[in-house]
Amino acid sequence: xxxxxxxxxxxxxxxxxxxxxxxxxxxxxxxxxxxxxxxxxxxxxxxxxxxxxxxxxxxxxxxxxxxxxxxxxxxxxxxxxxxxxxxxxxxxxxxxxxxxxxxxxxxxxxxxxxxxxxxxxxxxxxxxxxxxxxxxxxxxxxxxxxxxxxxxxxxxxxxxxxxxxxxxxxxxxxxxxxxxxxxxxxxxxxxxxxxxxxxxxxxxxxxxxxxxxxxxxxxxxxxxxxxxxxxxxxxxxxxxxxxxxxxxxxxxxxxxxxxxxxxxxxxxxxxxxxxxxxxxxxxxxxxxxxxxxxxxxxxxxxxxxxxxxxxxxxxxxxxxxxxxxxxxxxxx
Numbered sequence: 520x521x522x523x524x525x526x527x528x529x530x531x532x533x534x535x536x537x538x539x540x541x542x543x544x545x546x547x548x549x550x551x552x553x554x555x556x557x558x559x560x561x562x563x564x565x566x567x568x569x570x571x572x573x574x575x576x577x578x579x580x581x582x583x584x585x586x587x588x589x590x591x592x593x594x595x596x597x598x599x600x601x602x603x604x605x606x607x608x609x610x611x612x613x614x615x616x617x618x619x620x621x622x623x624x625x626x627x628x629x630x631x632x633x634x635x636x637x638x639x640x641x642x643x644x645x646x647x648x649x650x651x652x653x654x655x656x657x658x659x660x661x662x663x664x665x666x667x668x669x670x671x672x673x674x675x676x677x678x679x680x681x682x683x684x685x686x687x688x689x690x691x692x693x694x695x696x697x698x699x700x701x702x703x704x705x706x707x708x709x710x711x712x713x714x715x716x717x718x719x720x721x722x723x724x725x726x727x728x729x730x731x732x733x734x735x736x737x738x739x740x741x742x743x744x745x746x747x748x749x750x751x752x753x754x755x756x757x758x759x760x761x762x763x764x765x766x767x768x769x770x771x772x773x774x775x776x777x778x779x780x781x782x783x784x785x786x787x788x789x790x791x792x793x794x795x796x797x798x799x800x801x802x803x804x805x806x807x808x809x810x811x812x813x814x815x816x817x818x819x820x821x822x823x824x825x826x827x828x829x830x831x832x833x834x835x836x837x838x839x840x841x842x843x844x845x846x847x848x849x850x851x
Contacts, residue, residue, distance in 0.1 A: 520544050523583055523637035523831040523849065525569050528576045533569035534839070539831050542580065545634045545642060550619040552596075552645045554589035554607055558661035559636045561831075561838045561847045562586065562697065563776060564628065569835075573631050584636030585611050585628050586664030587643075588657045595645035608660050610647040610668075610806045611636065618803075619644025628665075628800070637831070639851060649807060652814035662820035662846040663813065665800060666697030670705055671809040672801030673698075673749050673771045679798045681747035681769045685710030688745040690763050692716050693752040694726040694734065697846045698773060700821045702749050703730050705809075708816040714741050714763075716756070725844050729821065747771065757781035766791040773798045821845030 522542045529536040547553060565583045568574040574581055591605045601607065613633055614624040629635045634642070651660045673680050674689070683689055683706070691702045694717040706713045707730025715731040716739070717723050723734035733742055737756065744765040750756055753775030760770050761784040770793060788795065801809075812818070823845040826834040837847045 520639040521828065521851075522639070523828060524580045525574060525583055526580050528569070528571035528574065528579065530570045533566055534832060534835055536569045537832055537835055538580070539829060542582065542638070544640060547642055548619060550644055550646075551642050552648065553592050553640050553642050554587070554609070554648070555592055556587055556589045556636060556639055556641050556851045557606075557657045558588045558848050558850050559584045560586045560662045560664065560666070560697070561834050561849060562665045563774065563838065564665060565630070566835065566838060568630060578632070581630060582634040582636075582638050583630050584638075584641075585630055586661055587611070587636035587641045588651055588660040589641055591648070592640075595648055601648060601650065606651040606657065606660070607648050608651050608663055608810070609636070609641065609643040610649070610803050611643060611664055612800055612803070613644070616803065618646040637828070637849065647803065649810055652810050654814050654817050655819065658822055658825055658848045658850065659820045661848050662697065662822065663810065666846060667701040667705075667813070667820060668801045668806050668809055669773050669798060670698050670701035670749070671812070672805045673773055673798050674702060674705055674709070674747075676798070676801055676805055679796060679801065681749070681771050681796070683709075683711055683747050687747065688712040688714065688743070690714045690716070690741065690745045690748045690760070691731075692748065692750045692756040692760060693737075694731070695719065695722045695844045696751060696776075698749075698751045700726075700729065700845045704818050704821075705812070706730070708812070708818055714745060716759070722844055744768070749773075752777050754778035754781040758784060761787050761793065764793055766793070769794040769796055771796045771798055823847055825850060
């Protein structure tokens with residue numbers, strides 16, 4: 520089958536480790552099912568995999584991809600309401616609750632231990648399949664995995680999120696990326712006051728168009744301190760995040776695209792009772808709730824660009840650039 524995969528590991532030049540070509544169809548594990556892939560989104564996780572972060576060299580070649588929208592090839596066992604031919608999306612965290620794998624298996628995301636979604640066919644545990652939100656296109660639905668689940672969990676999760684409520688205020692650092700654009704839309708739809716930062720005036724304007732109440736330059740003082748900060752940038756924005764949250768508020772971090780060794784600002788953290796919360800995607804229940812929320816509020820993920828699978832290298836290069844706003848999608 521045709522696939523986009525890491526043929527090797529290259530920390531300095533990740534695109535040199537990327538390949539598009541034919542690979543054998545993986546064996547289908549017990550309790551899993553196959554879907555015919557229609558669209559997948561490209562995430563920074565895929566770039567990190569090519570660099571060797573979370574993916575060992577001896578695991579290559581490894582099919583990349585952590586999001587998918589496709590068509591069921593056959594009715595999955597044990598899943599009522601889904602049938603062959605249905606358009607579906609998948610929760611791609613594996614081992615979090617034992618679905619389709621031995622109990623106690625270490626949590627991974629597709630493309631780390633099990634083949635990812637960037638192939639003609641994708642295989643996932645049957646329990647992880649959900650109907651595509653009716654309001655979304657296939658390309659939009661393909662963006663609802665990693666970034667949108669992460670943004671939803673960062674905002675609303677009881678275990679790993681800010682637990683914000685309507686009327687609260689939130690700062691989203693770094694407008695433009697998939698998590699940030701998702702968080703702006705989700706927070707606006709939930710009745711939050713949304714502040715956004717970026718170094719790009721074009722991205723600030725785009726953020727206003729999708730729901731930001733105020734959009735300021737990176738590092739600039741906000742109109743007032745916020746109840747929660749969502750930070751996927753890391754070193755470049757960490758100090759501003761800590762200084763922008765109110766005493767007793769929370770800073771939720773899900774990534775470190777600018778580096779993971781910022782000044783800790785510990786004095787400010789403990790003196791103002793600031794909670795620091797880490798987040799990696801979310802639970803299956805979070806995913807199900809997020810899909811219902813997207814459909815009920817008629818949200819549409821922002822698609823920056825769409826590429827046919829044979830142009831995967833261009834799609835990955837787009838994600839590596841600083842120009843994008845929203846998600847980059849590959850179609851099959």
